[in-house]
Amino acid sequence: MHKRGPTGRCRRLSVALGLLVSVVVAMTAGPTAAVPPAPPNPSDSEIADAGARVxxxxxxxxxxxxxxxxxxxxxxxxxxxxxxxxxxxxxxxxxxxxxxxxxxxxxxxxxxxxxxxxxxxxxxxxxxxxxxxxxxxxxxxxxxxxxxxxxxxxxxxxxxxxxxxxxxxxxxxxxxxxxxxxxxxxxxxxxxxxxxxxxxxxxxxxxxxxxxxxxxxxxxxxxxxxxxxxxxxxxxxxxxxxxxxxxxxxxxxxxGLQSQRAAFLAWDERRRAEEAVIRAAAEAAAARAAVDQAARDRAAQAGNGRRPHTQLESAPGPRQSRPRPSGPSVHGSQAVEIVVDRALSQLGVQYAWGGGDEDGPTLGIRDGGVADSHGDFAKVGFDCSGLMIYAFAGIGVSLPHYSGYQYNAGTRVPVDERARGDMLFWGPNGSQHVALYLGDGKMVEAPESGDVVKVSPVRESGIMPYAVRIVT
CATH class of the missing domain: 1.10.287 (Helix Hairpins)
Structure with missing residues (x-):
């Protein structure tokens, strides 16, 4: 089982400071923005020979x-x-x-x-x-x-x-x-x-x-x-x-292969633009999250005294030195940007089912199936609800490690009226998946075993009719 301690704090600091590497990992490990897979890019000779087959x-x-x-x-x-x-x-x-x-x-x-x-x-x-x-x-x-x-x-x-x-x-x-x-x-x-x-x-x-x-x-x-x-x-x-x-x-x-060449060039230009925007946003978010000591203090207080999610034995939980806060200690646009910064600062961190807490990525746990086949129990990372716990802990909010409970954690708003910083859910009562909405049709999520924390286009299929708003 993962234990909190000085080594975990050092690991989380290295994740924040190494964002440039993690962004590159996220770009190469899978799609991080609303860009489709690359279309074919035919050679000039193939284009010349294709006129008769269109x-x-x-x-x-x-x-x-x-x-x-x-x-x-x-x-x-x-x-x-x-x-x-x-x-x-x-x-x-x-x-x-x-x-x-x-x-x-x-x-x-x-x-x-x-x-x-x-x-x-x-x-x-x-x-x-x-x-x-x-x-x-x-x-x-x-x-x-x-x-x-x-x-x-x-x-x-x-x-x-x-x-x-x-x-x-x-x-x-x-x-x-x-x-x-x-x-x-x-x-x-x-x-x-x-x-x-x-x-x-x-x-x-x-x-x-x-x-x-x-x-x-x-x-x-x-x-x-x-x-x-x-x-x-x-x-x-x-x-x-x-x-x-x-x-x-x-x-x-x-x-015709000529149109494929044009489609590829257009795709490549769009991909470069999207990656540049995400890279700049991620670098800025990581820089802000790395120096935001107040957010880390609020996160530490939010997790104070919480029994670790992966602790299955009957031993008593850690003692609380101070009461955990029941609501956000920061409000408005400032709170939204703290939450978004903390989520984006983890781009490229690998998925680990059952992983993540208020302080950052943690060791995953066994599920007896798909997660085990990917070795999640031996990885340090986040699952979908664990990433939300880390993001919102920066404003002093302590969330449970289950997307179905997070669906009841704040104020519900119609999903068509979602705003930056809202949580989006999939499955009955939010029981399958949760992600953080960034605006402009994009969200940041820890999607599934074998993947990494990344920015994705919002998937409208199966989405719950309400988003959950923590920051007011």
């Missing part, structure tokens, strides 16, 4: 386009199913840690009330001993010079006065005993309530533990299905590659 294959092109579209739809459905199973395990882990925290708190109350009850019993016993000693001395051993001796007159009047004084002292002592007994009863009732609360918290923790076990069993059961889906996915990919190859040939026949 009229062939128009009907086949339309059929191939439809075939590729159908295959892509099947692949998207498989990817959605895998995303749901991954995030269900995240949900079970969060629920388990919350239940354990409640059980720990209830146990602490039981211990305190038991100590208070013992102290109350001690006070009652001490008061009773003092009263008994006073009564014994008053009636059996009057001492010279004491108040009892003073009142031990031989006359009837003196005896009455002595009796009245002793009765008054006895009454006051009895009142003290009664008050102590009432306090003892109250502490006993409080201890009983605390024990009931602990019993309920223990039951909730046991239920959460069972849910964790069920989630682990679900992952094991899903592995067989994922194996079958992987075989089907490979078949679909081969079909898609074959269709794309035929489509490329048909396009060459229909449009």
């Amino acid at each position: 009229d062939a294959g128009v009907t086949e092109v339309g059929a191939l386009i439809n075939q590729v579209g159908a295959v892509n739809q099947q692949l998207q459905e498989l990817d959605d199913a895998v995303a749901r199973k991954r995030e269900e395990v995240n949900k079970a882990l969060v629920d388990l840690q919350n239940a354990r925290d409640a059980a720990d708190a209830a146990a602490a109350v039981v211990v305190q009330t038991q100590a208070d009850l013992s102290e109350a019993g001690t006070e009652v016993a001490r008061a009773r001993r003092n009263f008994d000693e006073f009564a014994t001395q008053a009636y059996t051993r009057p001492a010279g010079g004491s108040m009892v001796t003073y009142l031990s007159a031989s006359s009837p009047g003196g005896a009455i006065d002595r009796s009245q004084l002793l009765g008054l002292v006895t009454k006051n002592q009895q009142q003290v005993l009664d008050e102590l007994r009432r306090a003892q009863i109250a502490e006993g009732n409080r201890n009983s309530s605390a024990r009931q609360a602990k019993s309920e918290a223990d039951a909730a923790a046991a239920l959460a533990e069972q849910k964790k076990i069920d989630a682990e069993h679900a992952v094991s059961a899903a592995k067989a299905e994922l194996d079958q889906q992987t075989v089907r996915r490979d078949d679909l990919l081969r079909e898609r590659d074959a269709a794309q190859g035929r489509l490329d040939i048909a396009r060459a026949d229909v449009a």
Whole structure:
């Protein structure tokens, strides 16, 4: 399991300072902007020989386009199913840690009330001993010079006065005993309530533990299905590659290699422009994030005392030195830019399922399926919800490590009214994926195993009808 410590802080600093390298990695590892794959770039001799072949294959092109579209739809459905199973395990882990925290708190109350009850019993016993000693001395051993001796007159009047004084002292002592007994009863009732609360918290923790076990069993059961889906996915990919190859040939026949050359030159110019814009934005974001000590302090406070997401054992979580904030400590456009800067500062950092916290990338965890096949458990990086935790921690917001819970973390706005700094979600109740909207149709995300944190065009297919706005 990944542990926070000085080595993690050094690693995160090196990620921020090494942004130029990470941007290059992001550019080479996969598309980082709304630029399509490169079209063919024919040679001059191929263009010269293509004049006679420009009229062939128009009907086949339309059929191939439809075939590729159908295959892509099947692949998207498989990817959605895998995303749901991954995030269900995240949900079970969060629920388990919350239940354990409640059980720990209830146990602490039981211990305190038991100590208070013992102290109350001690006070009652001490008061009773003092009263008994006073009564014994008053009636059996009057001492010279004491108040009892003073009142031990031989006359009837003196005896009455002595009796009245002793009765008054006895009454006051009895009142003290009664008050102590009432306090003892109250502490006993409080201890009983605390024990009931602990019993309920223990039951909730046991239920959460069972849910964790069920989630682990679900992952094991899903592995067989994922194996079958992987075989089907490979078949679909081969079909898609074959269709794309035929489509490329048909396009060459229909449009002519000359138009392909023009398309390639236009594509290359657009790619260079997009990469220059992203590189400049990423460099500026990394520079701001690297020097923004206030954001790092807010992030540290947001993660203060949080039980690590990957901690599965029942050990107590870290102690909180200060209370975690419940909402953003920075507002407006300044807060939006801090969140965006922190997300963009991680471009090129590899995907690791279950990875990421308020301080930066962390070691991933096993899922028994696709993430394991990519070795995510041995990588230091982010998954989709982990990247959101890191981005928003810079303004003092602590998010849970599950996209479905993040969907309920702020104010929902219609997705068509989304603004820079809003979170976008996919899947039922946001349970499959989450990304940060940058504006102009782009978002930054940690997409899937084998990929890296990158800027992508917003995918409208399957997007939830609402975006979530944390910064107001």
